[in-house]
Amino acid sequence: MEAVVYTSNTGSTEHYAKLLGHELRVSVYSTEEAGNKLPTGTEIIYLGWIMAGKIQRFGLARKKYKICAVCAVGMGQTGTQRKEIREKNNIPGKIPVFTL
Numbered sequence: 001m002e003a004v005v006y007t008s009n010t011g012s013t014e015h016y017a018k019l020l021g022h023e024l025r026v027s028v029y030s031t032e033e034a035g036n037k038l039p040t041g042t043e044i045i046y047l048g049w050i051m052a053g054k055i056q057r058f059g060l061a062r063k064k065y066k067i068c069a070v071c072a073v074g075m076g077q078t079g080t081q082r083k084e085i086r087e088k089n090n091i092p093g094k095i096p097v098f099t100l
């Protein structure tokens with residue numbers, strides 16, 4: 001896993017992404033930054049905020065990068081909604097999903 005990439009609206013997801021990147025000692029990019037800096041096929045952890053059950057910009061991220069894990073940031077308690085989020089965003093079983 002080479003980088004953390006995130007999409008945030010009001011800042012919570014950005015905050016989680018930076019905490020995670022710090023712990024894992026890898027670079028952290030917003031989706032826009034990653035577009036210029038990360039080559040296609042880079043292994044990433046993707047974090048996105050949830051709007052109406054959809055992880056924002058996850059579709060774009062999965063087309064370009066190798067997704068090692070997904071963190072979806074919403075209003076619910078950490079660890080809830082995982083099944084629904086996986087189904088609604090068509091995330092295959094081999095990719096771990098975490099909700100925050």
Ligand SMILES: Cc1cc2nc3c(=O)[nH]c(=O)nc-3n(C[C@H](O)[C@H](O)[C@H](O)COP(=O)(O)O)c2cc1C
Nearest residue numbers: 008009010011012013049050051052053074075076
């Ligand atoms: C229009 C809108 C729709 C949302 N839909 C959901 C949702 O379906 N499920 C959920 O858990 N949170 C939902 N939320 C809450 C956001 O995902 C939550 O505020 C999140 O922390 C925002 O992350 P951010 O601070 O990185 O932008 C919604 C928020 C907005 C503004």
